[in-house]
Structure formats: C-alpha cells, structure tokens
Amino acid sequence: MNLKNFTSQKQLKTDPLAEASNSELPPKAPVLSPAEWLKANLFSNTFNSVLTILSTAAILLIIRGLLSFIFNPLRQWSATATNMRLLMTQAYPEHQYARIWVSLGFLLFLTGVSLAFWRAGRSVLLSQVGKRLLAIGSFIVLVTLLAPFSSEATIIWLIVGVFIAGTGFLLKSSREDKTTSSMTLLSGAFLLAILSLWVIPYGHHSYISTRTPKILAEPGTVAMTTKLPWTIMLVVAICSYFLGSLIRDKIDEAKGKALLSTTWLISPLFLLFLVLRDPDFDTGHLFSTDIPIFLFFSIVGSVILLWLTNPDIGEKGRVISTAILFVGFATFLFQMLMIVRILTLVLAFFALAAPTFSGQKPARIRYTKVWIGTMVILCWLITAINTPSTAKVPGDFFIGGFAITLMIFFFTMVLAFPLGVLLALARTSKFPIFRMVSTTFIEFIRGVPLITILIFFSVMVPLFLPDGMDLTEIAAVTIAFIIFEAAYLAENVRGGLQSVTRGQHEAAEAVGMTNAQKTFFIVLPQALRVAIPPMVGQIIATFKETGLLAIIGIFDFLYIARSVIPGQTEFMGSTRENLLFVSLVYLVICFSMSKASQRVEKRVGLGER
Amino acid sequence: MTSKFVKLLAVALAIGVVAAACGSDEEEAPAAAPATTAAAVATTAQVEMVADGSLLDTVQARGTLHCGVSGSAVAFSETQADGSVTGFDADYCRAVAAAVLGDANAVKFTSLTASERFTAVQSGDVDVLIRNTTWTQSRDTDVGMDFGPTTYYDGxxxxxxxxxxxxxxxxxxxxxxxxxxxxxxxxxxxxxxxxxxxxxxxxxxxxxxxxxxxxxxxxxxxxxxxxxxxxxxxxxxxxxxxxxxxxxxxxxxxxSKEPLGPTYGQNDSKWADAVNWTVYATIIADEYGVDQSNVDSAVKEGELGRLLGGDGELQTTMGLSADAFHQVIKQVGNYSDIYNRNLNPVGLYREGSANAGWKDGGLIYAPPAR
Known part of the structure; x- marks a missing residue:
C-alpha cells in the first residue's frame, strides 16, 4: 500500500557505491523485519489499520463459526463415514470391488508415469517449505485457542499445531541452498495421510443388514478393505513415478509422451466397459462375427487407404472415395449388421480425407495406423455396448455417486472438445451453409439454460427414439452435456482463431499447404494455445455443473449426499454434514485443476511471448 | 475448383448419411444406432418385447422383476450404505418377486423421482411401481395407471x-x-x-x-x-x-387421505391379479396368524389351505406356481411381519391406526381366497 515511500527510505540508507556496482542485476526487494512488514502492508495509515482489524475479526469469527459447526457433538459425521462407499460408487457389488481398485490403480500408474515424463516435479527451497509449515502450524494453534472445543480436543489440536510449526521452524533455519523436489513433498503428504489410516482410530463403520441397530460404530482402525488397498495405491503411484523417470531416459521421449496421451484418452473406455462393467461376452458370437468383421475392415481398409494416399493418384482417388461413400449409403437399403454400415461409412470418410495426408511412405503408413486404431476403438465400443453387464446392482445403472460424476465429466470433455473445435472452424468458415448451421447451433444452445437441456434429454428424447432403439438416461444426459459444452468451447476456440494473424495464413499458403493442412498444422495449434485460459475455466465450470444431475434424479455424488443418505432411518437430518463433505471434494478438485492449468500456461509461454 | 466442389459434395453427403443413420430402423443391432461414441456411453440393447401377452409372461421369461421405488424415503424404501434397498415398499417388491418368480431376491430396484415415476411405468422401465404413490382419480384415469390394493393408509x-x-x-x-x-x-x-x-x-x-x-x-x-x-x-x-x-x-x-399401494400400467388384468393377490395373500395370512416363522408348520385347511397349501389350483390358474403365496410368506412374511419390521423402528404401530386389520377396527381387508 505504502510500499513505495518505504523502499525509497530504505534505499537512502544504502551505500551509493555498492548501488552502482550492482546496477547490472535487477534491484532486490529490501529485507523487512516483521514489524516493518506489518507497518508497510497492514497498518500503513489509519484507514488501512481499521480495515485490517475489522477484516481479521470477521475472518476469525467465520472460522470460529465453521469450526464450532464441524466439531459440534450433534453433527452426525458417522453418516458420511458409514456411507463413503455409497457416495463414491453407489451400489457396486462388494465381491466385485477389486475392479474399482484395479481401475484406480491403473489410473494412478498412468499418473505416476506421466508426471515423470512431463517432469512435473520442480525443486523447492527447504527454507520456503519451512516458512509455509510454520505459518500453517501457527494458524492451527491460533484457531484452536479461539474455537470452542472440549479441553481434550483443544489439547490434541494444540499438539498438532505445535508439531507442524516446530517442523517448519527447523526446516526454515536449514541452509539457504538446500532444495527438495515438490514430488517428494507430495508423496510425503500422501504417505502421512495413508499411514494415518493404520494408526488413527477414525472409527470402523459398516452396514450389516441382519443386526440391530444396523450401523456399527466401534473404536478401531478403518476397515481392512480400505486401508490395505489405499496403501497399495500409494506404492503403485510412487513406483510408477520412479519407473517413469527410469524409462524416460532410455526411449524417445516424444514417442513416450504420445503413447501416454493416447493411453489417457482411450483407457477410460476399456476400464469402464471391460473392468468396471464386468461384461458377459458371448465367445461364439465374438469369434464368428465380431473379430472377422474387425479383421476384414482393418486389412481391406488399410490396403485401400495406402493406395489412396499415394500423391500421384489424382482425380481417380476422389472418384473411388466417393464410390465408397455411395456403397456406405447403399448398405442402408439392405439387411445387414449395423456395425458393417457404420464401418463402411467411417472408411468412406477416411478415404475422402486421404489426399490431405498423402505424402512419403512414413506419412502414409502413419495414416493407415490411425485407421487401424479407429477400427479397434469402434469395434470394441460397439461390441462392449451390446454386451450386458454382470455387475448386478439396484438402480438403473451399474455405478453411481462420485464415479458417475467423474465418468460423465470425462466423456463430456473428451467428446465436447473436438465437437467444439469443429463448430468453431465451421463458424469461421468461408462456406455460408457451415457458418449458418454452426452459428444457429451455438446461439441456440447458449440461449437455453443447461438444466432445460438436461430435462429435455432425460425426459423427452427417449420418447422420440424409433422403436427398438434404446438410449439410457445416463447416455442421454451425457449427450446433453456434450452439446452444451461444445457450444461454449466453440466460442472459446473462435476467440483463439481470431488471434492468429493474417500473416500466418498467408505464409502457410505461400509454402503450398492445402486448406486442411493450413488449419491443422498452422492455425489451430496457435489458436488453441491462446484459448487455454478460457477453456480451463469452461472445464472447471463443467465439472461443477455435473451437480445439476441431482435435480433430474440421477444418483450422482450430490444426489446421494442430499437425498439418499438423509433418507436412511439412522441418518435422518444429516444433509448439512454430507453437503459439507461434497463441497470439500468439489473444492479440492476444482482448485487442483486451476493450479494445473496455471502450470500449463507457463509451459506454453502464455502471456510471456 | 473441381476438387473443392467434390469436397463440398462429400461433406454434404456425409451430413445426409448421419441423418439417415439416425432415422433408419435398426433391425439387427438396435443399440449400435448412430455411430457417435456419445450414444455409446451407456446404451444397452434391452429389447422389451411384450408380444401381445401379459407382463406376467415377460417377467417370468426374464427371471427378474423390475420394481420402481423411491430409494430415499425413510422406512418405505431406503438405499442402505451397502447399496441394498430396504423398507416397507421394497419388501412388497420382494413379495411380488417371490410370488411371480419364486425368489424374493430376483428384484432389480430402480430408484425414481416423483416426476419420473409414471413415465418409467409407461416406457416399460419398471414392471410395478411401489413408491409411496397416492391413489387419486386423475392418476387412475388420466395418467393411465391402475392401482392395486392399498398397503398403507396415510394422511x-x-x-x-x-x-x-x-x-x-x-x-x-x-x-x-x-x-x-x-x-x-x-x-x-x-x-x-x-x-x-x-x-x-x-x-x-x-x-x-x-x-x-x-x-x-x-x-x-x-x-x-x-x-x-x-x-x-x-x-x-x-x-x-x-x-x-x-x-x-x-x-x-x-x-387429507393418502392411500399408498402398488401401481402398474393399465389394461393388463393378468399382471394386475398377480400383484393384487400377492398383497391380499399377506393380509389373509395375517388374519390367520400365519407368519414367516410358522408358515411351514401351520395347519393349512379351508381358506389357508386354498391359499398356501395343497395343489394350489387357484394360483396355477392365475399363471403362478402352486406354492407362490407360500413362498411369499416364507421369504418375505405376512402383512404384520412387513409392517413391524420396517415401520416399528420409526415409531409407527398398527394398533389403533387405520392400518390395523378390519377385525381390530382398521382398514386392512382382503377379499376371500375361494
């Protein structure tokens, strides 16, 4: 506030000669004693002093109120603890629960390897960590003294606060240049949290239907079913990080990163349909129909595409691709499997796009590989969807709670992003028809509240479907989310597209790029870089918007906390506890996403170049 | 110029294809419909063909009863911490499953909100709705539902x-x-x-x-x-x-009067009879004092014999197995069993309420099994 005057005073005291010799370096901020800092930042004049005192009092009162709410003996925290499984996965069968852990473990493994490959860790000054810990510890001590705890709780929290502050104090006085990796700190924090499962008696909560009262709350550690798997999860995460750092140096890093990105994109499809859904495959049908169709299309398609990407093929190629498209149409006139029609049409699109990707042999082979990959995913999806799940649960979907919130969020982001980019390209296109369709779509969707679209898709759309076609409510609302978010993402991307200067377009044209090449290799990469901040905002908003699912009665995280748990005889009136837990989870996730995006922005040099 | 034209044509055709894919009848692989992976998230190929027959035949062929409940109504249908559904309404779902399929656990519960409950019955997502639903004139006529016997008189x-x-x-x-x-x-x-x-x-x-x-x-x-x-x-x-x-x-x-009971789609007497007589059987067994604990040993003659014992001719003509109601009482219990198990813990007792038997001055009454 009044820092400027203060620094100038400081500078007067310093030796003018020393000042001159240091003129090459940027000026260093003066080191202030705590009293000086307080005066400069908090009590610089009467008005600021009053403001400081009033806002400190307000903050302390709010914290005191919150703490006395949380630690009130009337609070039914056992409602949240007992129903943790319900909150996370709704009614996933207990004897199949290993599937949940396998999925989580796989994702943690991917996280660990990815963190290593992208060198996410950075070195942190130990003294800096010490300062933070000291601040946190002192804050806990201060709050404990203010909060209306029982004397026993006060002592426990005081000890915790003093311990943290003491650790911080020791670290603070360590050598100036001593550093540690932020990854070490992160795994340390996780290690402490998971070790506490083994040591601290959080209380054992379980539901046993044959007992009265049904809820068992007894002192002891958390059930074995929770602490052991979590410990394994921690080990997996740490080991995969070290494994990642080892192989990072052995193989081509760019290739490894590409492989990891692809795995991130497609693994949820396999985790969901193969691991979590526990599909009941019909082996006979698989070998007699599904696999032969897959092989036929990948082999024949590869041959056709290899030939079509030949740069010398000319007009002949276009005629053939159009012919394949007509064959795709014709399949709808005859009785045949739906999968054959879909794959023929996809082949037609690949054939039509082939000239854009024509070139030397490696480029052509790469294009063929993309085709085979698409076949794998499409055939797998179509087969998996038509296979019934054997996970028998109450409810109309095999998983619920936080898992369904995450699932819908993931599919929305993965599918809304390409759709949004396409819409943005269409809206800036030269062809009036594309422009009109895209603008109408975007403006219409943006003009309607999300909840209206959700209700429309969950209630009305199933009534419009032709006979024999069945869209579950989950799929319907996922589509609703996708089109809504795509419209918003499209506008973000359009902003990015407009920031790419005319010169870039002209330069691309000057080196002989086609329109598609110019868009995909020159314009889009620059546009998306600029669009990162608004897009991350949109992603975070989407995650929070999944809470609207509770209104249309899908058993998501919020619905279970707000309606299902208070509907249990034992836990009537526990809404506020559950809502507080849910908001904490949302807060942690949204905050982490925001932090991650800031790092990405730094990495691509946004706002610096 | 030509190449641009071809591209444009191709894209226009592609739009047509997608439209065609969406509008065409799906003969062989219904769920694989439009190729969008979005639709793929959770579509399952459930073809619920009721070929002119009764829902009773469909349920028996399927081997599972699809029952609509609230899932968050204290004592009536609660979703428990392990995901199981318990309560007064849930037990009546189990009773219907025991009668129709012989297994009280062959129930797939679907939790429904108040606004989606009737649509769920009409679209065939649930076979029977036991979700503390009040029997009213407009629901019975205009909405197109049929109501079974009242299991709980509320107000x-x-x-x-x-x-x-x-x-x-x-x-x-x-x-x-x-x-x-x-x-x-x-x-x-x-x-x-x-x-x-x-x-x-x-x-x-x-x-x-x-x-x-x-x-x-x-x-x-x-x-x-x-x-x-x-x-x-x-x-x-x-x-x-x-x-x-x-x-x-x-x-x-x-x-106000709030008679709560099972609800199902209209104009399917065979299915309605199966549900209604399941409820009546629990009430009749209660009148004779036959409950879950003594149903195997009780002397079955007269009305009880026709309902629970012997060759069960009355049940087989309805399309149920001869021991259908014996299974209901044995696996789920009679009216008092179901009531006391679920409603006593929240302070609701039959004595002196509208839900006492008709002999005790209440409204719970069943037509004779004859």
Missing part, C-alpha cells in the same frame, strides 16, 4: 411445538399467523393452503426442495409448523425431537 397432518401452545386437539383455527414448512411441488402444499383458507386463517407457507431441508428449518425454529404425511411426522418425532422440546402432531383426523 397429511401437522406438527408444532407444545411450547407454542399446540396440542393434539389443535385445529385450523390455531394456525393464525404461523409459518408452515413443507416439500416444494407436492400435494401437501396444496392441501395445507386449502385447509387454512377453508378455516379463514392466514398462514405463511415456506417450501423446501428436500424433506431433510425443511425439517432442518423446523428444528432451527425458522418454521412454526411442519406438515407432511403422518407416517413421516411420527418418524421425525421419534428420531429428531430434542430432549428439551415436545413436538405434537395434530389434528387427530388427517387433513
């Missing part, structure tokens, strides 16, 4: 604090100026305003999205009166009344 009542001067004999006249809280968008809201305006008193109505929220309002003192079905009032009083307060429920005669 809307009000609850206030004794310290505010309310007693069990209070009536509409005592409500002048009171803040009345209830669920948003339910008939309780309409009933209580009608009740107050008929008596000519002014009340302030406050509505909340979920029942737990307006109870919180009542406990915190933001509401003078809380109103909903009597069964829920009793449950809340038993579970949530603070030690230093006295909550009273009034008036003695409820201000």
């Amino acid at each position: 809307q009542q009000l609850m206030g604090r004794a310290s505010d001067g309310f007693t069990a004999n209070s009536g509409a006249a005592d409500l002048e100026g009171a803040v009345v809280c209830t669920n948003a968008g339910t008939t309780t809201e309409k009933n209580v305003s009608e009740y107050a305006s008929l008596a000519g008193v002014n009340i302030t109505l406050k509505t909340f999205e979920t029942s737990d929220e307006y109870w919180q309002g009542f406990i915190d003192g933001a509401c003078d009166i809380s109103t909903t079905d009597g069964s829920a009032l009793v449950g809340r009083k038993v579970k949530q009344q603070p030690a230093d307060e006295e909550w009273v429920i009034f008036p003695a005669t409820p201000i």
Whole structure:
C-alpha cells in the first residue's frame, strides 16, 4: 500500500557505491523485519489499520463459526463415514470391488508415469517449505485457542499445531541452498495421510443388514478393505513415478509422451466397459462375427487407404472415395449388421480425407495406423455396448455417486472438445451453409439454460427414439452435456482463431499447404494455445455443473449426499454434514485443476511471448 | 475448383448419411444406432418385447422383476450404505418377486423421482411401481395407471411445538399467523393452503426442495409448523425431537387421505391379479396368524389351505406356481411381519391406526381366497 515511500527510505540508507556496482542485476526487494512488514502492508495509515482489524475479526469469527459447526457433538459425521462407499460408487457389488481398485490403480500408474515424463516435479527451497509449515502450524494453534472445543480436543489440536510449526521452524533455519523436489513433498503428504489410516482410530463403520441397530460404530482402525488397498495405491503411484523417470531416459521421449496421451484418452473406455462393467461376452458370437468383421475392415481398409494416399493418384482417388461413400449409403437399403454400415461409412470418410495426408511412405503408413486404431476403438465400443453387464446392482445403472460424476465429466470433455473445435472452424468458415448451421447451433444452445437441456434429454428424447432403439438416461444426459459444452468451447476456440494473424495464413499458403493442412498444422495449434485460459475455466465450470444431475434424479455424488443418505432411518437430518463433505471434494478438485492449468500456461509461454 | 466442389459434395453427403443413420430402423443391432461414441456411453440393447401377452409372461421369461421405488424415503424404501434397498415398499417388491418368480431376491430396484415415476411405468422401465404413490382419480384415469390394493393408509397432518401452545386437539383455527414448512411441488402444499383458507386463517407457507431441508428449518425454529404425511411426522418425532422440546402432531383426523399401494400400467388384468393377490395373500395370512416363522408348520385347511397349501389350483390358474403365496410368506412374511419390521423402528404401530386389520377396527381387508 505504502510500499513505495518505504523502499525509497530504505534505499537512502544504502551505500551509493555498492548501488552502482550492482546496477547490472535487477534491484532486490529490501529485507523487512516483521514489524516493518506489518507497518508497510497492514497498518500503513489509519484507514488501512481499521480495515485490517475489522477484516481479521470477521475472518476469525467465520472460522470460529465453521469450526464450532464441524466439531459440534450433534453433527452426525458417522453418516458420511458409514456411507463413503455409497457416495463414491453407489451400489457396486462388494465381491466385485477389486475392479474399482484395479481401475484406480491403473489410473494412478498412468499418473505416476506421466508426471515423470512431463517432469512435473520442480525443486523447492527447504527454507520456503519451512516458512509455509510454520505459518500453517501457527494458524492451527491460533484457531484452536479461539474455537470452542472440549479441553481434550483443544489439547490434541494444540499438539498438532505445535508439531507442524516446530517442523517448519527447523526446516526454515536449514541452509539457504538446500532444495527438495515438490514430488517428494507430495508423496510425503500422501504417505502421512495413508499411514494415518493404520494408526488413527477414525472409527470402523459398516452396514450389516441382519443386526440391530444396523450401523456399527466401534473404536478401531478403518476397515481392512480400505486401508490395505489405499496403501497399495500409494506404492503403485510412487513406483510408477520412479519407473517413469527410469524409462524416460532410455526411449524417445516424444514417442513416450504420445503413447501416454493416447493411453489417457482411450483407457477410460476399456476400464469402464471391460473392468468396471464386468461384461458377459458371448465367445461364439465374438469369434464368428465380431473379430472377422474387425479383421476384414482393418486389412481391406488399410490396403485401400495406402493406395489412396499415394500423391500421384489424382482425380481417380476422389472418384473411388466417393464410390465408397455411395456403397456406405447403399448398405442402408439392405439387411445387414449395423456395425458393417457404420464401418463402411467411417472408411468412406477416411478415404475422402486421404489426399490431405498423402505424402512419403512414413506419412502414409502413419495414416493407415490411425485407421487401424479407429477400427479397434469402434469395434470394441460397439461390441462392449451390446454386451450386458454382470455387475448386478439396484438402480438403473451399474455405478453411481462420485464415479458417475467423474465418468460423465470425462466423456463430456473428451467428446465436447473436438465437437467444439469443429463448430468453431465451421463458424469461421468461408462456406455460408457451415457458418449458418454452426452459428444457429451455438446461439441456440447458449440461449437455453443447461438444466432445460438436461430435462429435455432425460425426459423427452427417449420418447422420440424409433422403436427398438434404446438410449439410457445416463447416455442421454451425457449427450446433453456434450452439446452444451461444445457450444461454449466453440466460442472459446473462435476467440483463439481470431488471434492468429493474417500473416500466418498467408505464409502457410505461400509454402503450398492445402486448406486442411493450413488449419491443422498452422492455425489451430496457435489458436488453441491462446484459448487455454478460457477453456480451463469452461472445464472447471463443467465439472461443477455435473451437480445439476441431482435435480433430474440421477444418483450422482450430490444426489446421494442430499437425498439418499438423509433418507436412511439412522441418518435422518444429516444433509448439512454430507453437503459439507461434497463441497470439500468439489473444492479440492476444482482448485487442483486451476493450479494445473496455471502450470500449463507457463509451459506454453502464455502471456510471456 | 473441381476438387473443392467434390469436397463440398462429400461433406454434404456425409451430413445426409448421419441423418439417415439416425432415422433408419435398426433391425439387427438396435443399440449400435448412430455411430457417435456419445450414444455409446451407456446404451444397452434391452429389447422389451411384450408380444401381445401379459407382463406376467415377460417377467417370468426374464427371471427378474423390475420394481420402481423411491430409494430415499425413510422406512418405505431406503438405499442402505451397502447399496441394498430396504423398507416397507421394497419388501412388497420382494413379495411380488417371490410370488411371480419364486425368489424374493430376483428384484432389480430402480430408484425414481416423483416426476419420473409414471413415465418409467409407461416406457416399460419398471414392471410395478411401489413408491409411496397416492391413489387419486386423475392418476387412475388420466395418467393411465391402475392401482392395486392399498398397503398403507396415510394422511397429511401437522406438527408444532407444545411450547407454542399446540396440542393434539389443535385445529385450523390455531394456525393464525404461523409459518408452515413443507416439500416444494407436492400435494401437501396444496392441501395445507386449502385447509387454512377453508378455516379463514392466514398462514405463511415456506417450501423446501428436500424433506431433510425443511425439517432442518423446523428444528432451527425458522418454521412454526411442519406438515407432511403422518407416517413421516411420527418418524421425525421419534428420531429428531430434542430432549428439551415436545413436538405434537395434530389434528387427530388427517387433513387429507393418502392411500399408498402398488401401481402398474393399465389394461393388463393378468399382471394386475398377480400383484393384487400377492398383497391380499399377506393380509389373509395375517388374519390367520400365519407368519414367516410358522408358515411351514401351520395347519393349512379351508381358506389357508386354498391359499398356501395343497395343489394350489387357484394360483396355477392365475399363471403362478402352486406354492407362490407360500413362498411369499416364507421369504418375505405376512402383512404384520412387513409392517413391524420396517415401520416399528420409526415409531409407527398398527394398533389403533387405520392400518390395523378390519377385525381390530382398521382398514386392512382382503377379499376371500375361494
């Protein structure tokens, strides 16, 4: 506030000669004693002093109120603890629960390897960590003294606060240049949290239907079913990080990163349909129909595409691709499997796009590989969807709670992003028809509240479907989310597209790029870089918007906390506890996403170049 | 120029293809419909073909009963911490499964909100809806539902604090100026305003999205009166009344009639008979004092013999197995078993209520098995 005057005073005291010799370096901020800092930042004049005192009092009162709410003996925290499984996965069968852990473990493994490959860790000054810990510890001590705890709780929290502050104090006085990796700190924090499962008696909560009262709350550690798997999860995460750092140096890093990105994109499809859904495959049908169709299309398609990407093929190629498209149409006139029609049409699109990707042999082979990959995913999806799940649960979907919130969020982001980019390209296109369709779509969707679209898709759309076609409510609302978010993402991307200067377009044209090449290799990469901040905002908003699912009665995280748990005889009136837990989870996730995006922005040099 | 034209044509054709894919009949692989992976998220190929027959045949062929419940109604259908569904309504779902399929556990529960419950029956997502649904004229006629026998006679009542001067004999006249809280968008809201305006008193109505929220309002003192079905009032009083307060429920005669029971799609007598007689069987067994514990050893003659024992001719003509109702009583229990197991813990007892048997002055009555 009044820092400027203060620094100038400081500078007067310093030796003018020393000042001159240091003129090459940027000026260093003066080191202030705590009293000086307080005066400069908090009590610089009467008005600021009053403001400081009033806002400190307000903050302390709010914290005191919150703490006395949380630690009130009337609070039914056992409602949240007992129903943790319900909150996370709704009614996933207990004897199949290993599937949940396998999925989580796989994702943690991917996280660990990815963190290593992208060198996410950075070195942190130990003294800096010490300062933070000291601040946190002192804050806990201060709050404990203010909060209306029982004397026993006060002592426990005081000890915790003093311990943290003491650790911080020791670290603070360590050598100036001593550093540690932020990854070490992160795994340390996780290690402490998971070790506490083994040591601290959080209380054992379980539901046993044959007992009265049904809820068992007894002192002891958390059930074995929770602490052991979590410990394994921690080990997996740490080991995969070290494994990642080892192989990072052995193989081509760019290739490894590409492989990891692809795995991130497609693994949820396999985790969901193969691991979590526990599909009941019909082996006979698989070998007699599904696999032969897959092989036929990948082999024949590869041959056709290899030939079509030949740069010398000319007009002949276009005629053939159009012919394949007509064959795709014709399949709808005859009785045949739906999968054959879909794959023929996809082949037609690949054939039509082939000239854009024509070139030397490696480029052509790469294009063929993309085709085979698409076949794998499409055939797998179509087969998996038509296979019934054997996970028998109450409810109309095999998983619920936080898992369904995450699932819908993931599919929305993965599918809304390409759709949004396409819409943005269409809206800036030269062809009036594309422009009109895209603008109408975007403006219409943006003009309607999300909840209206959700209700429309969950209630009305199933009534419009032709006979024999069945869209579950989950799929319907996922589509609703996708089109809504795509419209918003499209506008973000359009902003990015407009920031790419005319010169870039002209330069691309000057080196002989086609329109598609110019868009995909020159314009889009620059546009998306600029669009990162608004897009991350949109992603975070989407995650929070999944809470609207509770209104249309899908058993998501919020619905279970707000309606299902208070509907249990034992836990009537526990809404506020559950809502507080849910908001904490949302807060942690949204905050982490925001932090991650800031790092990405730094990495691509946004706002610096 | 030509190449651009071809590209444009290709894209136009592609749009046509997608439209065609969406509009065409799906003969062989229904769920694989439009190639969008979006649709792929959770579409399952469930073809529910009721080929002119009764739902009873469909359910027996499928081997599982699809039952619609609330999933968050205290004592009626609760979703427990392990995901299982328990409660009075849930037990009647199990009873129907025991009668129709011989296995009380062959039930797939679908939790439905109040607004989606009837659509779920009409679209065939659930075979029977046992979700504390009140039998009303418009639902029976206009909405296109048929109602089974009432399993629970409920009625809307009000609850206030004794310290505010309310007693069990209070009536509409005592409500002048009171803040009345209830669920948003339910008939309780309409009933209580009608009740107050008929008596000519002014009340302030406050509505909340979920029942737990307006109870919180009542406990915190933001509401003078809380109103909903009597069964829920009793449950809340038993579970949530603070030690230093006295909550009273009034008036003695409820201000509305809420007969709750199973509901199903209309014009399917065979299915309706199976559901109705499952309920009647639990009531008849209760009249004879035959319950879960003694059903195997009880002497079965006369009406009991026709219902539970012997060659079960009455049951086989309905399309059920001969021992269908024996299985109901054995696996789930008679009316008293179901009632006491689920409703006693929340302070609801049959004695002296409308849900006592007809011989004890209640309304629970079944036609004879003959």
